[in-house]
Amino acid sequence: MRQKRLGLIISALMLGMLLAALDQTIVATALPTIVSDLGGLEQLSWVVTGYMLASTVSTPLWGKLGDQYGRRKLFVAAIVIFLIGSALCGISQSMGQLIAFRSIQGLGGGGLMVLAQAIVGDVVSARDRGRYQGWFGGVFAVSSIVGPLLGGVFVDNLSWHWVFYVNLPIGAVALFVIVAVLPRDATLTKHRIDYAGVVLLGGATSCLVLITTWGGTVYPWSDPVIIGLAVAALALLAGWVGVERRAAEPVLPLGLFRLRAFAMTAVVGFVVGFGMFGALTYLPLFLQVVHGVSPTVSGLYLLPMMAGTLVLSIASGQIISRTGRYRFLPITGTAFATAGLFLLSTLDEHSGMLTMGLYLLVLGMGLGMTMQVLVIIVQNAVDFKDLGVATSGATFFRLIGGSFGVATLGSVFTWRLNDDLVQLLATTRLPAGFDPALIQRDPTAIQRLPPGPAAAFLHAYSDAIATVFAVASPIMGLAFVLTWFIPQQRLRETTRVADLGEGLGATSAQRSSLAEVERGLVRLADADLRRGYYDRLGSLAGLKGIPPEGVWIVARLGGEDWVKGEDLARRANVSRARGRPYTDQLIEAGLVERSADGDSLRLTPQGQESALRLLRSSREGLSRLVADWGPHPQIEQLCDELTPELLGAFADRPAGRG
Known part of the structure; x- marks a missing residue:
């Protein structure tokens, strides 16, 4: 293209x-x-x-x-x-x-x-x-x-x-x-789509979220609506379990929950999403209503949390890549997140913005040390056949946790605010003709009240939002306890590659197991190509004394007939004059020959043998990176297909046939 x-x-x-x-x-x-x-x-x-x-x-x-x-x-x-x-x-x-x-x-x-x-x-x-x-x-x-x-x-x-x-x-x-x-799709893949599983799981989740939203606020917990939703949720979940046991391609294989690493990370991810999206939803309300800042300024005050999440996500990925250790990160991260939510629960209408920024930074750092790492833990724990669906499952639970977090904490906020307003109306004298219900419809109306009543309403809002974080903090503490049950296992090579997008993503990826392995493999290979790859490969292939530029030329000419020098220079993004010393050295070494008109190059039989050795060495390098997945025909085929493309040689034949 x-x-x-x-x-x-x-x-x-x-x-x-x-x-x-x-x-x-x-x-x-x-x-x-x-x-x-x-x-x-x-x-x-x-x-x-x-x-x-x-x-x-x-x-x-x-x-x-x-x-x-x-x-x-x-x-x-x-x-x-x-x-x-x-x-x-x-x-x-x-x-x-x-x-x-x-x-x-x-x-x-x-x-x-x-x-x-x-x-x-x-x-x-x-x-x-x-x-x-x-x-x-x-x-x-x-x-x-x-x-x-x-x-x-x-x-x-x-x-x-x-x-x-x-x-x-x-x-x-x-x-x-x-x-x-x-371009239009060249290949299509048939699937036995689990429509029933998607509908049942979505319906059960929606019922549960409605229960947490309406229960105790819109309807009493004993109301027939809440009881009906609970019965419907249980029935839908039971139906989903039955469907998943028989589905050819289940949305979420039930066998994954028998793995301790997956079960623990699913629960921890649920709670982390609960805390993150709950904080994002109610902090702007606190800033704009209680502290009277503009929407833009409230966005600025959220930056410490988001920056802490981003920086620690990157740092966590680097630590895992270099050390292979990951278990301590979610333990530390959930401890930070629990502390951050607790600190936020102590805020009131008199709290300083610097104090709030520090508390948000603590929360963001905790989330950053946890979110991405949970995906890596799951990828490292499952077998190849479950890799794709387990990866999407780990992200799915974090996002569903976010939905529950926003809904549940919204109910907590509404309940506490209503309770505080009842007490406030019983003890505070309001201006004649002022409708107290207006405050719930339009929180900005507080700013139009006299100082005394305004302060009372601001305290009510502050107390309600602080209660939101007071409830979220022990829930995050439960996640901290559960992280101690996550096992530490030897990290697979393709799992070491940090994927910032997967950690911060707002939706769960849907890739096959093979695509997940390829995702890690090509990123490892790309990093390898930037670190003297052709120099090392030349040594392995016996091309002693040939510089990396010369090794690249041999790899590019492998399996080809005559190739114009200008085409080769264009592919290398250099001028022909700059590349000529390397081609001259290869000609002297008997690896390359030049056409009679001097415009084209091709490998000699000796050069073709060297190119084959380069190809085999490159293939062996890829095989080592995926060896810890065990023997699998799909992975072997993947290495065969990727080797020539990554190396740039033998583009028209599989690596295993040379």
């Missing part, structure tokens, strides 16, 4: 992924303004939960349908659904409408992120795949940092509607590029 066309495709895929990832966090700083405009403070959590549930539960379908019917078609459909959802969110006239339209948006967003990552593997060569995967990881990192800040900027300078409208022109550009330049 020509470089310009490839650049357009990659840019469009990154735009699509950026939009979907941003919409996970961009609404956080806009929520107080949305509530003041539309009302429905008690429904605030569902603006976040609706998006997360829809994107998370639909992810397995997007991945499998993309394999079966073509990723290009499905990616276009995902963009269209996402843009329709965004437009509808922007014109919402009530909180109920916004929640429904956010669910539509989340349905498209899940497809955007899953399919964008899959399409990269279709259009990028194996040799360059590791580099592009790093770029996509950066998209997740950027979105987690700038999302809350961008939301505040749009609210302050335009309106909250533009948090959603901004997706339209950017998404339209991505859609146009994909339709215009992305």
